[in-house]
Amino acid sequence: MTGFLALEDGTVFRGQSVAAEGFAVGEAVFTTAMTGYQEIVTDPSFSDQLVCFTAPMVGNYGVADGRSESATVHARAVVMREARGPAWTDWLHERGIVALTGVDTRSLVLKLRDAGAMRAVAVTGSSSADQAVTVARAQAPMAGRPLATTVSTPVPYIYSDVGRARIAVVDYGCKRSILRRLAGAGAAVTVFPHDVASDELLRYDGVLLSNGPGDPEPLVDAIAVVRELLGRVPILGICLGHQLLGLAAGHATYKLPFGHRGANHPVVDRATSRVLVTAQNHGFAVAPSEAREATHVSLYDGTVEGLAFPSERAHSVQFHPEAGPGPHDAWPLIDRWVEGVAYAEAA
């Protein structure tokens, strides 16, 4: 069956459908990661997005249970140059995901890079392209959408109950890799919904603000909670958590034109001049800043990739130290944080 992707500017990219029938509405974005397709589509940060892979072939090594970053597929649709099945395409089909293969992803990516991420619709079958474009334009833009509230856990749960430090994770759309790395670093991990009160969190040795989808700015309650936590408990922010910490500390966030999504983003650690090759997945960012607390900077566009407030015992990174998928260069960041929290508790 044929299918197509219609962008809000009226451009249509045609391909073949390889998974579920129907249509999917969302923001068209691209990722340059060459491996980790299963991790990517199950990452809650891809909520309400149609993910285009720049990788030439997707699906070669099948699927496996342990690789998913959450219980469900969060990407609304998957757009590929060449999908390889049947394991991968069957897996998408069973989960009701619209997936297109044979799409000229290079042109699509160049378009998104020039014009920015766009509202779009992925459609299977022979619907009208004009109608699809109208539907694409009818959806709300990503800026201003508090999506984290839609993917957070409804109730608190314990991920691992023994450890040298008791860590509370605020789930704005948390990836399993973060929980796995925390537990691996020796933390006892409890996960809380996005609207948890600060009193609850202050009972822990450290608070991790997770990654998540959407715009950080409308999450005013979450930002207020982070402000209440500042200086009272050690904080580590990752991705959306980094943006929330930035907003709580008075920095501004803005929507990047086409985002940072991939596994090859160079980030310089200002203190050491060392370059980390990082996994990234964000459409919003903390605005460039010369302030001392901006510890990490993107070598691509100067956006703030890390913040540190030593006197408040809070720091954050925009990239994904937990990888999943991506390089492990920044793994030690989580280990060192847990170690520091445990050390402070013991002292």
Add this chain to the structure above:
Amino acid sequence: MPRRHDLRSIALIGSGPIVIGQACEFDYAGCQALKVLREDGYRTIVVNSNPATIMTDPGFADRTYLEPLDVEGVADVLARERPDALLPTMGGQTALNLARELAQAGVLADLGVELIGAPLDVIARAEDRELFRDAVQSVGLRVPSSRIVTGIDQLAGLHTPAVVRPAFTLGGHGGGFVEGSEQLRRQVEIGLAESPIHQVLVEESVRGWDEFELEVVRDRNDNVVIVCSIENIDPMGVHTGDSVTVAPQMTLSDYAYQELRDAAAAVVRAVGVECGGSNIQFARNRDTGELRVIEMNPRVSRSSALASKATGYPIAKVAAKLAVGYTLDEIPNDLTGTTPASFEPTLDYVVVKFPRFAFEKFPGADRTLGTQMKSVGEAMGIGRTFLEAFRKAHRSRELDTG
């Protein structure tokens, strides 16, 4: 860190004659290096015995010497030109071996010439099997279990199937896969004769395992970047030069690939390549996930030439800049013009390399592919899909009539 100002002139050793196992890729690497060193204001001297190379064309270096690539010849040039440094990583194994010999003969110390790109201890750790094994094991990785043999009387207790690898030879010359004690004995005899230091390695066979290569660059700030992954369609047991290879790797999950990436960075650090490019080969068992580090070249290699062409990342150029003190974040990325060289290329296409054989020219030759390279050339295909790239490479060998 800016470039080094304590160096004024730099000599570069070419790779000598074009033979099976090393070809014009080193000429390309040398030209790139000479170009950037000159741009940076260094006086350049090139020594190569092969006048059919581009690097020896007038205008590529300040001084060009067509001299035999042996200790005597190059020592003579160094004595006359008195360069501050010698860059041996662009001329393949020939140049690296020669640099080692020059250092060991005391020539470099006498003339006050510094080895840049790959210091003597790094060359030793990468080339000497025992030192390499120790370095690899020090970071928790494994090489195939093995024993060094320096005489035909030391074969007792060795098991086959095994691989015989002579030390310091080009393209695995004199080595091979052996089955049975008689074959082992014969191959060791050949290998000992071929090796300039009369040393061969008899190692655990990983024949049939998947073979991967990673191209790595590292700077003096310890920034490590993986330029490209290459997957061999022909498994371990067939020389990479004779394998059909694919870049980027297409069959490993993210976790398995990141394991390779971590291992490559760890090996580069353990061997101690401080500034330059390296190529690291791995064998991986698809069923068990077991990993063995097969070898590492602390220099521009045949695979770096492929990786350069495949990704557009100018490895030789970057390696030359790293050798004179730049760090990766200071070198502009030629592809984008706005970002630094400290990034890992990501591809939206597939690259396939196909070997070109010419057995018709060697009627007596054994056509069985093994650990010794037998192809005489290669063709590369680039396509948006694997099939497209594979077919382009296959056709480009120009073997079919009409």
